[in-house]
Amino acid sequence: MTKLDLITLGRAAVDFNANEINRPMEETMTFTKYVGGSPANVAIGTAKLGLNVGMISRVSSDQHGNFVVDYMDRAGVDTKYFKRDTEGRKTGLTFTEIKSPEECSILMYRDNVADLYLSVDDFDDDYITTADSLLVSGTALSQSPSREAVFHAVDVAKRHGVEVIFELDYRPYTWKREEEKSIYMMEIAKKADIVLGTRDEFDVLEGDKGLSDDESVKHLFNHSPKLIVIKHGVKGSKAFTREGEMIEGKAYKTEVLKTFGAGDSFASGFIYAMKKEKSIEDALKYGSAAASIVVSKHSSSEAMPTVSEIEELIKTHEG
C-alpha cells in the first residue's frame, strides 16, 4: 500500500454558502454548493498542498454522497474508505449566513447523518498503519458508533507509531448530552500527540472550568500530547511544546468575506508545514496565511490555497 502522509477521519458533508452576502439567511435565495465538513476540508486542503492524503468517512447513497466522493477524488484524496450508508442515512448539510464579515453563522442539518454511523467495520486497521499521521475530529465523538470508530482508529495508530492529531472541532448540534462532550473529547486529547482547537473549544474540552491557555496545556502535557495549538481567531494563535516553549502566531490581515473556513485552512497549512519539517513558528505562519486566504474567499474547501499562494502571502507581509 502507498504510504500516506495523513488520513483524516470524520464527516464529509455539503456546504451551501450564501451567494447574497450581507443578508440574513431568511432573505438569502441562492447558495453555492461545496464539499464541507471539517475533516474533509482538511483532507482537501492538505492534498492541494501536495501531501498524500486519505480519508475515512461514511456518506449517503444518493446524489449528495456521489458529489462528495467525486469531489474528493478529483482533489486527489484517497476515498477507498468512504463507505456508502445503506440504511438511508443522509450526508450532512450546512447552510451558511454571511450577514457581514464579522457576523457569520452556520446552520447545520445533521439529524441521522451517515458520518456518525461510521463503524469500526468500515475500515481496515492496516490502512491506518500506512499513514504518517491520523487526524480525528471531535464531532465524530458525539455519537456511537462513530465514537467507537474514533477510539479504535486512535488505538491502532498509537500501537503502530502513527502520529495522532486531534482537531477539537466542536459543533454543538450533534452532541445530545452536555456531560458527554468533555468526557469523550478529553479521553482522545490525552491520547493524541498534537491537539488543535480554539480557546472556546478548549473550554468545552475542559468542562468549562475557565482555564487559561497555560493551565490548559499544563494538564494535557501530563499525558501524550507533545504539541498543543490554541487559536484565538483574528488575535492569532499560540503553540505550546511539552518542553515548555510558547510560540505565538499572528493573523494576516485581509479583506474578510466570511469568517468560517479559518480553522480548517489553518489546520491544513499548519500540518503541511510540520510534515515538511519546518519550525513551529513557520508552521503557524503557514496556517495563518492559509486561513487569511480562505476567509477572503467564498468557500472553505474549494478556496484552499496552494503552497505558492501561502508562501507569497508570507513573503509580502514580511517584506
Ligand SMILES: Nc1ncnc2c1ncn2[C@@H]1O[C@H](COP(=O)(O)OP(=O)(O)O)[C@@H](O)[C@H]1O
Ligand atoms: N478575520 C480573520 N482574518 C485573518 N485571519 C483570520 C481571521 N480569523 C481567523 N484567522 C486566522 O485563522 C486562525 C484560526 O481561526 P479561528 O477563528 O481561531 O479558528 P476557527 O475557525 O476554528 O474558529 C487564526 O489563528 C488566524 O490566524
Ligand SMILES: O=C(O)C[C@@H](O)[C@H](O)C(=O)COP(=O)(O)O
Ligand atoms: O465543518 C463543517 O461541517 C462545516 C464546514 O464545512 C464549514 O465550511 C465551516 O464551518 C468551516 O469552519 P471552520 O471550522 O472555521 O474551518
